[in-house]
Amino acid sequence: MSANRGNTRTMLTLPEVCDELHVSRSTFYDWRQKGRAPRCIKLPNGDLRVRRSDLDHWLDAHEDAA
Numbered sequence: 001m002s003a004n005r006g007n008t009r010t011m012l013t014l015p016e017v018c019d020e021l022h023v024s025r026s027t028f029y030d031w032r033q034k035g036r037a038p039r040c041i042k043l044p045n046g047d048l049r050v051r052r053s054d055l056d057h058w059l060d061a062h063e064d065a066a
Helices: 014-021 025-033 052-061
Strands: 011-013 048-051
Touching: 011 014, 011 052, 014 025, 014 048, 048 052
Parallel strands: none
Antiparallel strands: 011 048
16 A cells, blocks of 8 residues: 555645635746746646645745744
């Protein structure tokens, strides 16, 4: 049995990430091109996925301590 079984919800689709961040897909791709987006996994079919943990770490790193 795979250790990743049941982990499918920890992988977010690009629309899910954009919806959560309240940004358009084009903004996300712009961030990605500039190296400012959370880490992504590119699937063999070209789709992108973002691990929930990577998104959470990215959000923590961009938190403003104002």
